[in-house]
Amino acid sequence: MSGMSVRGSLRARLLAGSVVWILGALTITGCVLGDLFRRHVEDRFQAELRIHLDQLTASIELAPEAGPRLRTELSDPRLRKPLSGFYWQVDREGAETARGVLRSRSLWDATLAVPSDGPRDGEVHVHRIEGPDRERLVMMERIVRPEEAAGQPLRLIVAADERGMTNPVREFVGLLVTALGVLAAGVIAAVLLQVSVGLAPLKRLREQLAEVRDGRSRRLEGIFPNEVxxxxxxxxxxxxxxxxxxxxxxxxxxxxxxxxxxxxxxxxxxxxxxxxxxxxxxxxxxxxxxxxxxxxxxxxxxxxxTQVPGLRSALRPAVEGLVRVMQRVHAERNLHIAIEPISGDAAFRGEEQDLQEMLGNLIDNACKWARASVGVSATVRVGELVVTVDDDGPGLPPEAREAVFTRGMRADEAVPGSGLGLGIVRDLAQLYGGRIELDQAPAGGLRATLFLPAA
Known part of the structure; x- marks a missing residue:
């Protein structure tokens, strides 16, 4: 859709504005929903880690001369499956830091490499580290000081594969994009239908104006909305x-x-x-x-x-009436005036009197010059009415055809007439946006072809 077509079409403007608004709104909605879901999943993920860290804190104790141990095993079965992506570990903090003095079975024979800046007492830190299987882990840690070992703090760590947090977000975003895409398609289709229905009165108004222009009506009729x-x-x-x-x-x-x-x-x-x-x-x-x-x-x-819309003059009745008149006017010459079949729908977009003026001059001129016969035919093209009048007279040489349109100019002074007929025909035709052409008829005489706007 080009910029010119958008500026020139009300439908294109409405559709372009609606599509931009819909896509923008749904894009923002998708981003907001995706971010909210990501935060929710992250909070739930960290909350689960916090629960396991609390369980680890409640279960840890220091046995006399045996070091730290767990009073009870943590409940999550993933902690007992090797390399399951869910781990815990206990490090000894003090003068000599010992890493992995206790760890979950899921770590197998590996230990978690954690940052050296441990949290203060009572604080909980969250880090992202690399796991034993090179996966990315979200780690949560805290420092505790058991009463049994004053001055020997323990660093308690729980960690889980971050894919448990990112995969649900990725799946949700995929479903969200699909759902919003379907919603966008549906809303755009609804907007297209709404625009079509909303602009239908303008289409009907255009059709009514075309009927007025073509002469099928003199005014706009029908039921239109209050805005139109x-x-x-x-x-x-x-x-x-x-x-x-x-x-x-x-x-x-x-x-x-x-x-x-x-x-x-x-x-x-x-x-x-x-x-x-x-x-x-x-x-x-x-x-x-x-x-x-x-x-x-x-x-x-x-x-x-020509300034009045809605004019329509039927062609066949006008031609038949003029031929009857010319047969009486030129009765003494015993001319044969033939009319080829003319469609009943053929009509001139103009005043009937002007149509009779033009056709009357052409047929009368042909009768004056014809030896025995005159032929009248008509065809209807797209938006154009073509009337042809032939005679079997002497005709006109090509160099003299333009001169006969001059007012007062007559091809032969012996033939009665004012010399205004063809000039009037051309002037009237041009006023209606038409034209007249002179050529040689099949019988050797003159062929006058009149091109007029069709109704």
Missing amino acids: RPLVDELNAVLQHDAEVVERARTQAGNLAHAIKTPLAVLGNAALREEGPLARLVAEQVATAQRQVDYHLARARAAAA
């Missing part, structure tokens, strides 16, 4: 506000169109009733003004529509 609901309400308010703004813009554009077209129509009709150069000039300028108004109103309407 204010965001949903604000988004719905923004969507509603944008829709109202666009609707007002459309209304104002329509009002402006009517306000301008009415005087233009009056001027045009007046010019048609008159004769002479002035009347023809007025008629030409009125027609030019009307074309410009239509062109810029179409652009303004499309620019406003």
Whole structure:
């Protein structure tokens, strides 16, 4: 998991923070528990040594002219097994130190080498020494002065293999690491589930926004948690506000169109009733003004529509309707307009009126230039709608294809038209993030391919 992905993902942040916290907490817990258990085992180990040292102290006596001896044997059977790892020893302290005057059977013929700095009367010292089998021993000692031998102190020693203390700690730490590892895995899995469940409303919100963008919905619907609901309400308010703004813009554009077209129509009709150069000039300028108004109103309407989410216009009904209209408009030419099967799910992510404007111009242009037939087909790709219009007319040479997009430019003055059709189609397509391409049709005429965002 890279640093960039952690900073850019809320899920990654939550998981990374939780994992770090869980692993840190369990690591500290494991260290504390391991240390507590080690101290407990060490205390119990030394307590057991202390019991045997007390037993040895209570059993030792000095026989007349025979030296120290035990009144009773110590109870632990390990003291009678050779090299068992559990030993006791009695040294004579004084002018001449004698080591091992008494020792347990477990020492066999060896003696314990103990530090020379013996404890004071009443003190108990603990050391770590090497045993007869080169094992590490924990040794506990004290100095006693029997009444039978005033001035001749005895050094009492008990020792045990420290593996009796370290092995249980090692086994416990191994089990503890395993248990904490399983616990960490379980807690991390629970955190992963919790994060997934906690972020599920955001995923649902993203899906709802995708539906609005693709035109399947106009607002965000569904039940959301209280923490997310204010965001949903604000988004719905923004969507509603944008829709109202666009609707007002459309209304104002329509009002402006009517306000301008009415005087233009009056001027045009007046010019048609008159004769002479002035009347023809007025008629030409009125027609030019009307074309410009239509062109810029179409652009303004499309620019406003692209800002509204949730637009969806079905393709097949629009194509079928336009073909019926074109068959009536060009009925005298007896053209055959063929429509290849179009999926019912094919839809344009935009205003239906703009879709009809673009397709109408392309089909009408093909009908004007076709000799006998026009073909319309459509395919849907990932996020893209591709509409193709072919004709069997004379076509266009490659060097002239870009020029026909210029406003007012016409390929042939003998063919009726304003020269604005293909220019409007390209401008509208670009406003929606699409494009138009011209190529040679299979029948030799012109092929116009329109690429639009799919809903």
